[in-house]
Amino acid sequence: MSDRRTRRYRINLRIERDNAVLYARLAGLAADPRLARAYQRIAEGERANAAFWESRLREAGVAVPPPRTGVRVRVLGWFARAFGTEFVMPTVVRLEHADHDATPVDRSGHRDHFLPPQARAERGHSHRAQSGNTLRAAVLGANDGLVSNVSLVMGMAGAAASDRAVLLAGLAGLVAGACSMALGEWLSVNSSREFYQAQITERAERLAVAPEDGVRHIAGIYRGKGMDHAEAEHLAGHLAGTPRAALDTVVREDLGVDPDELGGSAWGAAVSSFCLFAFGATFPVVPYLFLHGHAAVLGSIAATAAGLAVIGTGTSLFTGRGMLFAIARQFAITVAAAAITWSVGHLLGAVIAG
Numbered sequence: 001m002s003d004r005r006t007r008r009y010r011i012n013l014r015i016e017r018d019n020a021v022l023y024a025r026l027a028g029l030a031a032d033p034r035l036a037r038a039y040q041r042i043a044e045g046e047r048a049n050a051a052f053w054e055s056r057l058r059e060a061g062v063a064v065p066p067p068r069t070g071v072r073v074r075v076l077g078w079f080a081r082a083f084g085t086e087f088v089m090p091t092v093v094r095l096e097h098a099d100h101d102a103t104p105v106d107r108s109g110h111r112d113h114f115l116p117p118q119a120r121a122e123r124g125h126s127h128r129a130q131s132g133n134t135l136r137a138a139v140l141g142a143n144d145g146l147v148s149n150v151s152l153v154m155g156m157a158g159a160a161a162s163d164r165a166v167l168l169a170g171l172a173g174l175v176a177g178a179c180s181m182a183l184g185e186w187l188s189v190n191s192s193r194e195f196y197q198a199q200i201t202e203r204a205e206r207l208a209v210a211p212e213d214g215v216r217h218i219a220g221i222y223r224g225k226g227m228d229h230a231e232a233e234h235l236a237g238h239l240a241g242t243p244r245a246a247l248d249t250v251v252r253e254d255l256g257v258d259p260d261e262l263g264g265s266a267w268g269a270a271v272s273s274f275c276l277f278a279f280g281a282t283f284p285v286v287p288y289l290f291l292h293g294h295a296a297v298l299g300s301i302a303a304t305a306a307g308l309a310v311i312g313t314g315t316s317l318f319t320g321r322g323m324l325f326a327i328a329r330q331f332a333i334t335v336a337a338a339a340i341t342w343s344v345g346h347l348l349g350a351v352i353a354g
Contacts, residue, residue, distance in 0.1 A: 006062050013053040013065070018073045020046035022092065025077045026085045035085070072317055138276050139314035141181065145280030146311065147334050149173045150304045153284045155341035157300075159349030163292050170285035174278055182274035189266040196257055203254070204247050214250065215240045221253045283307035308334055 020043050027039035054064050080088045152173040156166040207214040219236035223229060239246045251259045283306065287299030312327030 141276030142280035155345035158345030
């Protein structure tokens with residue numbers, strides 16, 4: 001067997017083991033007993049998937065590596081313990097999709113093969129029931145603040161501006177950028193809510209005008225979750241007897257949102273965006289409060305590097321890429337942006353100064 005195929009088997013085994021440990025931890029932390037059972041069933045399925053890849057390695061005459069819990073699993077477990085399982089579930093789903101896409105040949109057909117239909121149904125429901133991705137938004141918001149403000153600070157430093165001018169520009173960029181992010185997020189969430197409200201109204205009217213179509217649609221949803229035809233028809237008929245429950249089911253399954261939340265609070269999203277952007281933008285500015293001249297520039301670079309390491313680590317949690325790769329990519333992008341703005345600032349400073 002080729003080394004490339006063996007390597008894929010090891011990667012698949014690591015992914016399945018990590019997923020099994022993560023879902024087992026989520027099962028122990030879930031406040032809802034139904035979700036806890038669903039997570040436990042998924043963990044059992046992941047352990048079965050891991051056993052499958054262990055057997056493939058043994059058949060190939062390759063030693064099976066000992067189990068080891070990855071950093072990503074430990075960090076996500078900590079977030080779930082601190083903020084609840086709903087906080088990390090969108091990240092877990094995205095991570096699973098990223099892992100699946102990274103190894104499309106060897107893992108296809110084996111992820112859900114070992115799961116009973118009820119567990120697959122509960123898995124789909126629990127994934128779609130989560131509204132938004134708080135962790136992802138937090139990391140990206142802080143990243144936007146850091147990259148944009150370090151570019152501004154380096155541009156001013158390249159123009160040979162005074163420390164006071166650089167500090168004022170950095171603080172102005174922090175406030176302006178945070179306000180812009182907050183307003184943009186407020187508009188985005190409100191627009192999303194208006195869209196979903198229009199979609200819900202349309203589906204409610206359709207269920208009222210043609211309830212038999214609603215029954216067929218709901219039955220199709222549950223058949224897709226693994227139920228047999230008779231069970232799906234019976235459940236759909238039962239739900240159709242309560243229009244509110246029928247509409248709730250259709251909205252959750254078709255739109256992937258909780259009709260009582262519709263993406264969450266616009267004001268909450270605006271405040272969190274403001275704070276996260278400001279947090280990231282603070283890194284390159286803080287040294288100018290205490291240092292001067294070249295020491296302030298070097299301090300700004302060092303603080304930015306520390307912030308990039310933190311943000312790169314957070315990025316790796318939901319991209320599925322390696323932590324070192326994520327950090328290196330953050331550094332490369334930020335260095336490129338800062339170098340461009342520093343060069344432009346230096347050129348403009350020379351031209352304006354004559």
